[in-house]
Amino acid sequence: MSYFLLYVVSQLFLIGAWVCGYLDPLQAQLQEILLGYMGETKMSYGLKKSLTSKQLCESKDLGKIQDQLGTQFGAAFGKGGAAEGLGSTLGKTL
Structure with missing residues (x-):
């Protein structure tokens, strides 16, 4: 049960960070890396x-x-x- 609560709290934290825009720079960097791997x-x-x-x-x-x-x-x-x-x-x- 505690793992489930930890999972739910972490997902809510990630959703909050995504909605507030904190993950946008990381998303752009990840996109550049993946496109670089594809050439x-x-x-x-x-x-x-x-x-x-x-x-x-x-x-x-x-x-x-x-x-x-x-x-x-x-x-x-x-x-x-x-x-x-x-x-x-x-x-x-x-």
Whole structure:
């Protein structure tokens, strides 16, 4: 029973810290670390997600072209891409 109460109190503490905004800097740092492991920057990940998430037309062939274009365009701003410096600089402002 005491473990359950400790769990509930810790969860209430975390929820309170989240609502008050104390966890926002930690969330941003964790996001940067995880994107770095994936070889992405905020800019490249955002471009890939926005260009590949919604299909502009119903044709499957054009949808594949759109997906490939979004992936390649986002990879240009990722780690090792041609515009990596620009992607990391713009990603810090996001």
